[in-house]
Amino acid sequence: MTEVASGPEGRLRFDPETIEISTGTTVRWIAESPGHNVTSKPGASEKCENPEGADPFASYDGDEHYTVMEEGATFEHTFDVAGEYVYVCAPHEGQGMVGEITVTE
Known part of the structure; x- marks a missing residue:
């Protein structure tokens, strides 16, 4: 399990x-x-x-791309396909809230 903080320290x-x-x-x-x-949906x-x-x-x-998580909530996803993923916080992607995941075999 790998953990990522969303919006640490605000x-x-x-x-x-x-x-x-x-x-x-x-x-x-x-x-x-x-x-x-957290989303990697192309429409977001x-x-x-x-x-x-x-x-x-x-x-x-x-497709409610601006639905947000409660503070303290968690979201989990298991990555079964190798490759490059780019995801965003839809409400804040314009402010640079973007993450990248490289999944290797």
Whole structure:
């Protein structure tokens, strides 16, 4: 399990912003301040990227891209497809709240 803080100390960032994991690893995002979410869904941001064959992930259901997590809430996703993922906090991607995950075999 790898953990990523969303909005640590009220800052508009993920910590760490870049991680490298192996296939089958689960990442847990923890909302450390209110007003954030996690998504790699292409409709949420032009910055979002997923490898071919990988399903996009999001801390919310459907296409409500501005649905945010409660402070203290967690979201988990297991990465089974190798490649490069770029995800954002949809409400704050314009302020640079963007993360990258490299998944290796």
